[in-house]
Amino acid sequence: MRHEYDQRDSYDEEEDGGLDLVDLVFAILRRWQIIILIAIPVVIAGAFYASTRPTLYRADVTMMITNPNAAATIGATDIYVNEKLTLTYTQLVKSKDIMARVISKYDLADSPGGLASRVHVSSVEGTAFMKLSYTSGEANLTAPVINEIANEFIYKIAEVVKLRNITILERAPGAYQLPKKRGTIVVAAIILGLALGCGVAGIIELIHKKLRKSSDIEKVLGVKMLGMIPEIDTSKKAKEGEENNE
Template sequence: MEKETKETQKKAAPSSQAAAMRNDTIDLVELAYVLLRRWKMLVLFTVVGALLAGAYHQFLVKPTYQADASIFITNTDSVITISDMQLSSALTEDYSKILTSRSVLKEVIEDQDLDMTFQDLSKLLTITNPDSSHIINIAVNCGDADMARNIANSLMNVGIHRIYQIIGTGEPNVIDYSESDSVVETTPGLKKYLMLGGMLGLVLACALITVRFLLDTTLKSEDDIAKYLRLPVLSVVPYYEEGKD
C-alpha cells in the first residue's frame, strides 16, 4: 500500500508542479498564439455580437427626439451696468432651479394636458448654463418630436413668467423658441450599436479563451515538459492509430 501511494504521489507530482508553475507565470506570447489559433471563434463571436446588437437596435430601441429653447438672463432696461451683468450671472443658477421647480412643472403638465407626474417630466428635462454665461438652454428629450417641442416652449413661457413673479426684475429675453425643423433625433445610430456589439462579442471571446488557457494544466508537447517541469525528454512514443499506415 505504501509503495502504491508513493508511486501515485510521484505520478501526480509532475502534473501539480506544472499547474503551479503555469498559474504563477502567464506567458503572454503563448496566450497571443492561442488567441490567433482561435481566430475563427473570435470572428464568430464578433459577428454574432454585432448582429444581436443590430437586432436590438432595429426592434427594441425606440427613437428619442430633443427639442431646444434658450433664454437670456439680464436686465431689460436700455442701459445695462456692470453690476446688472454681475447680478444676472449670480442669479442664473437660481433661474435654472425655478424652471425645474414643482409648481412650474405642474403648470406645464396642465398647459400641455400631459399624462405624467412632475417627477416624470423632470426626467425629460436638461437645463444647462453653457460656459457660465447669461444664457439658459432648455432641452427636452422624449419619444415624440412634437411633444418635445411643445414641452420646451411651454416650459420656457411658464418659467419666464414664474421667474418674474419670484425675482421681481425684468423678464428674461427669449433667444430661441423650439421649432419643428430644429428638433433632432438623438437615438444612437445603427453603426454605433453594431460596433459596440462586435466589440463586446470580441471581448467575451477573448475572455473565454484566456480562462480556458489559464485553467488548462495539461502537457501537450515535449516543449511543455522542458518548460514547466524542467526535465529532459528522453524519448517520444508516436501515437499510432489503427487502420492507418
C-alpha cells in the first residue's frame, strides 16, 4: 500500500540547522545504553564521595572595630571609616605571623597557609562588625583555635596600628557540626551523569551520517519525495501463507 507523504517531514533549509527537540528525544531513546553507561560511574563516584565525606566543625567569633577618637554617638563617617578598617583587617587576620603563633601554641600539624585557608573573615555591610570563622575536622580544637586567632589578631593590631580599637563581642563557645549534604551530592551526581550522557548522545547523533528521515533523503538528493513504502515483514507473511495452505 502506498503511504501518503507527510508534509511535516519536508525539508526546510532555513529551519533544519541540526537536531531539533524531537530529534533529541529520539536520540536519547536510541542511545539510552550510552547514557546509562556514562551516568553510572558519575553517580557511583558521587555516592562514594558523599559517604566518605569527613565530618567538619565550625566555630565563630564576633568582633567590633571602634574608632577611639570618635564621639559618643556614631555617625555615617564613623561607619565608613570602620568599614575601610574592616577591609584592611581582613587581610591582616590571615597573616603568616598570626597563623604561625596559633600553630605553635596548639601544636597543629598544619602550615600557616593551610590554616589561613580554613579561616573565613566576613563583615556586615553598614556596620563595624567582623566575624571570624574556622572550619576543622577536630571538634575539640575548633573553638579554641579561632578564639586564639582572635586574641593574636588584637595583639597584632596593637603592635602594627598602635591602637586598641578592636574588641571581641562574642567568643566561640564551642564548635558546631556542618551538614554533610549527602542527599544533595547524590542528586547532583545523578543530574550531572544524565546531562553528560545526553550530551554525548547528542554529539554522536550530530556526527552520525545514517539517513533516518525523509527530509534527510530530500536534502541529499535535492528532490521532493512523492511517497513512502511501508516496511513489510516478509517472514511473518510467509508464515501466515504456510498456515493458510495447511
